[in-house]
Amino acid sequence: MEDYIRRQDENVSRNLALKCIQGKLRLINLSMEDLLLHIPNFQLINRLIQDQMGETDKNTIQEKRLMGEIMMAQLNDGQRAVFDQIMASVNDVDNVHPDYIFLGDPGGTGKSYLNNTLISVLQGKGNHVIAVASTGIASTLLIGETPRSKIEGGSYSAQMTRKADFIISDASNAASIINNTTWPLFKPIRLVQNMRTVSGSQEFADWLINLGNGTLPQTPRLNNQGLIEIPPDFLDMQTNIIEHMPGPLKVYKSIDTMDSEDRGEIANYAA
Numbered sequence: 001m002e003d004y005i006r007r008q009d010e011n012v013s014r015n016l017a018l019k020c021i022q023g024k025l026r027l028i029n030l031s032m033e034d035l036l037l038h039i040p041n042f043q044l045i046n047r048l049i050q051d052q053m054g055e056t057d058k059n060t061i062q063e064k065r066l067m068g069e070i071m072m073a074q075l076n077d078g079q080r081a082v083f084d085q086i087m088a089s090v091n092d093v094d095n096v097h098p099d100y101i102f103l104g105d106p107g108g109t110g111k112s113y114l115n116n117t118l119i120s121v122l123q124g125k126g127n128h129v130i131a132v133a134s135t136g137i138a139s140t141l142l143i144g145e146t147p148r149s150k151i152e153g154g155s156y157s158a159q160m161t162r163k164a165d166f167i168i169s170d171a172s173n174a175a176s177i178i179n180n181t182t183w184p185l186f187k188p189i190r191l192v193q194n195m196r197t198v199s200g201s202q203e204f205a206d207w208l209i210n211l212g213n214g215t216l217p218q219t220p221r222l223n224n225q226g227l228i229e230i231p232p233d234f235l236d237m238q239t240n241i242i243e244h245m246p247g248p249l250k251v252y253k254s255i256d257t258m259d260s261e262d263r264g265e266i267a268n269y270a271a
């Protein structure tokens with residue numbers, strides 16, 4: 001719920017969080033009733049979606065246009081080239097540009113920044129943009145075999161999807177898209193300049209790119225394809241950063257998959 005409350009009021013946030021929980025429960029064949037949870041208020045959520053669809057008043061468009069111009073001016077050459085390709089696809093009247101573009105890893109190359117720039121610029125031009133949380137399911141629904149104009153149903157999501165000029169999905173689970181039957185429709189593009197490292201850290205930037213690409217050389221001593229060795233210099237850098245962080249050290253563990261006979265317990269761990 002905290003993820004939503006930054007942007008919405010408490011009641012809307014509670015219902016969006018419940019809707020998210022309901023989606024996760026469905027994946028493991030559980031319902032809200034099974035866990036005695038409230039059913040989300042879909043009317044409220046649909047109204048919110050409708051408000052967002054109608055968020056095209058002149059002031060908003062003007063603000064987005066200015067923001068888009070500022071962000072666009074900051075793009076590096078690689079980001080700008082991808083930006084131009086995507087804009088060509090969005091404005092494509094002759095259908096010569098690809099409809100589906102996949103901006104892949106590596107991390108830190110400014111994909112989110114570029115996505116936000118595209119959203120601001122397109123909204124600033126009055127285009128309808130949808131930014132979706134990306135899961136394999138979302139990509140399948142939005143980029144499935146059904147052309148968007150043929151998506152049926154009167155729900156706000158269906159209306160919004162039909163009307164969208166541009167659908168964008170960030171932080172995607174690449175594997176779920178690459179393994180999807182729609183993958184051949186995508187044009188894959190990569191950014192290469194790491195934007196998280198400062199100038200003078202080229203070695204670290206290259207190492208991060210290779211890490212993201214899965215092209216780091218194997219360390220024979222470790223004798224395990226799945227293990228990588230972090231060079232001591234980079235580890236020193238991390239220790240240095242941690243030492244400069246205020247407050248007591250706290251370790252958070254992450255879990256990729258949860259295995260338990262108790263389905264309720266599995267539902268407590270977000271994937």
Ligand SMILES: Nc1ncnc2c1ncn2[C@@H]1O[C@H](COP(=O)(O)OP(=O)(O)OP(=O)(O)O)[C@@H](O)[C@H]1O
Binds near residue numbers: 075109110112
């Ligand atoms: N053109 C730019 N000008 C200034 N800062 C930028 C630019 N592009 C990206 N950044 C900054 O670089 C950092 C990394 O960018 P971003 O989060 O967009 O990368 P990413 O590829 O989405 O990373 P990840 O895949 O790890 O989430 C961010 O702090 C972002 O604000």
